[in-house]
Amino acid sequence: MSQFERQVGGDHYRTQKIPVTKFILENELGWCEANAIKYLSRWKTAKKTPDIDALRKAIHYIEILIERETQPKEVTSEQIQCHIDRALDDGE
Numbered sequence: 001m002s003q004f005e006r007q008v009g010g011d012h013y014r015t016q017k018i019p020v021t022k023f024i025l026e027n028e029l030g031w032c033e034a035n036a037i038k039y040l041s042r043w044k045t046a047k048k049t050p051d052i053d054a055l056r057k058a059i060h061y062i063e064i065l066i067e068r069e070t071q072p073k074e075v076t077s078e079q080i081q082c083h084i085d086r087a088l089d090d091g092e
Contacts, residue, residue, distance in 0.1 A: 015045055032065040 024034040036058045043054035
């Protein structure tokens, strides 16, 4: 038996056609994306159905991702030096 077919605790993933962990790994998703998908994939099949808390958790991870992606990116001194070096090289 593949580890993707095995579940420790509960059975809320067993009805899925594609194991959520396999989907996350195959698509190389980040932490926030993975957690949002995990909670979205099980909200209808958890012990407490519908699991509205799972939907709230998914929203929370999406909000974290939105916040992170919309924040101005910090520029390091190494990046500045790299741009200066490129500009000087182009000028020669």
